[in-house]
Amino acid sequence: MSPTDTARLLPWLSPGGKPCFLAGDGTGFVSRLADDVEAAQLDEAAELVEEARHVLDARTWTPGELHLLAVELTAVLANVRRVAESRGARLSASDDDGPDVDDGDDCLVDGDDALDGGGDGGGPRLPAEAFG
Numbered sequence: 001m002s003p004t005d006t007a008r009l010l011p012w013l014s015p016g017g018k019p020c021f022l023a024g025d026g027t028g029f030v031s032r033l034a035d036d037v038e039a040a041q042l043d044e045a046a047e048l049v050e051e052a053r054h055v056l057d058a059r060t061w062t063p064g065e066l067h068l069l070a071v072e073l074t075a076v077l078a079n080v081r082r083v084a085e086s087r088g089a090r091l092s093a094s095d096d097d098g099p100d101v102d103d104g105d106d107c108l109v110d111g112d113d114a115l116d117g118g119g120d121g122g123g124p125r126l127p128a129e130a131f132g
Contacts, residue, residue: 008023042083048072
């Protein structure tokens with residue numbers, strides 16, 4: 001099986017909180033956008049880790065600051081995990097059948113149909129940050 005035969009886990013969720021997948025050869029606009037979003041998410045995680053180190057090293061935090069830090073770290077960790085799953089699946093695409101895709105409410109994208117909600121009239125499935 002070639003990498004072009006598998007669906008790519010995208011670095012954002014559908015409006016309903018479900019994973020989004022991209023079917024295609026990995027060279028189109030949505031693939032490039034996903035690469036950019038992944039890079040931004042990894043950069044954000046690296047910056048937050050540094051900020052967390054500074055906050056914790058200072059030992060002058062308030063409970064509210066620790067709570068906010070935990071919330072932010074949880075969010076970036078979820079993003080980094082999704083990026084790792086996506087990249088890992090693409091690395092092993094030749095060794096397996098690709099990611100399990102539930103035909104339920106998941107956001108399955110095929111090529112440039114991602115820009116119009118896959119043709120279901122539901123609008124874009126890309127995160128607002130992708131357009132900023």
